[in-house]
Amino acid sequence: DVKVTQSSRYLVKRTGEKVFLECVQDMDHENMFWYRQDPGLGLRLIYFSYDVKMKEKGDIPEGYSVSREKKERFSLILESASTNQTSMYLCASSRPGGNYEQYFGPGTRLTVT
Amino acid sequence: RKEVEQDPGPFNVPEGATVAFNCTYSNSASQSFFWYRQDCRKEPKLLMSVYSSGNEDGRFTAQLNRASQYISLLIRDSKLSDSATYLCVVSGGQNFVFGPGTRLSVLP
Numbered sequence: 001d002v003k004v005t006q007s008s009r010y011l012v013k014r015t016g017e018k019v020f021l022e023c024v025q026d027m028d029h030e031n032m033f034w035y036r037q038d039p040g041l042g043l044r045l046i047y048f049s050y051d052v053k054m055k056e057k058g059d060i061p062e063g064y065s066v067s068r069e070k071k072e073r074f075s076l077i078l079e080s081a082s083t084n085q086t087s088m089y090l091c092a093s094s095r096p097g098g099n100y101e102q103y104f105g106p107g108t109r110l111t112v113t
Numbered sequence: 114r115k116e117v118e119q120d121p122g123p124f125n126v127p128e129g130a131t132v133a134f135n136c137t138y139s140n141s142a143s144q145s146f147f148w149y150r151q152d153c154r155k156e157p158k159l160l161m162s163v164y165s166s167g168n169e170d171g172r173f174t175a176q177l178n179r180a181s182q183y184i185s186l187l188i189r190d191s192k193l194s195d196s197a198t199y200l201c202v203v204s205g206g207q208n209f210v211f212g213p214g215t216r217l218s219v220l221p
Contacts, residue, residue, distance in 0.1 A: 031207060033209075035211075040213065041213065042200070042211050042212060042213035042214055043157070043200070043211040044211075045208065045209075045210075048207065048208065050207055056207075058208070090156060090157075096207070097206075097207065098144060098145045098204030098205060098206050098207055098208065098209065099144070099145045099204070101147075101159045101162075102157075102159070102209060104156035104157050104158070105156060106155070106156055107156055
């Protein structure tokens, strides 16, 4: 059974803290993605990676960075958390190209106070 | 204009009803099309891919009209378990663009 796991289901952080969200997939997928999902706005792409050490900005990269040191792991970093980064964060992986199914992790609900 | 737009919903329908969702996309270079389903407080999961000739999977039928840049999803004989948010997804390369989703509630 394919699996994408995320390090936390719920996280509460203070404004200004550095936050790490971890994502691991066991399907040997080349592509990995980080989205945030907000009511009324749907899923918005933050960053994606199509290979180890490769990354591309998505639609809303400001305030975020990513790291992909190993194929199975893709980390999202909030350098200095702000209240407007309170959201549901979803990680996904897929085979290369845009024709293949994306598999999502269960999500991390981040609250920044 | 948003890249992918969907019926705003929510749709509240009785069990057994037929319901149709519409989706339009703005990028004419888009190549791949999908419907995902997202249950409350869960992650999205692929419902079905959408092919140019249209395709069916049980009670679900998806249609694509490239000329009009329009995708549809038809659900026949709705079940209570069909209650979810349905996401239209479009891809033009490595990236996927998600619509905002249409929420469906099937009522007993």
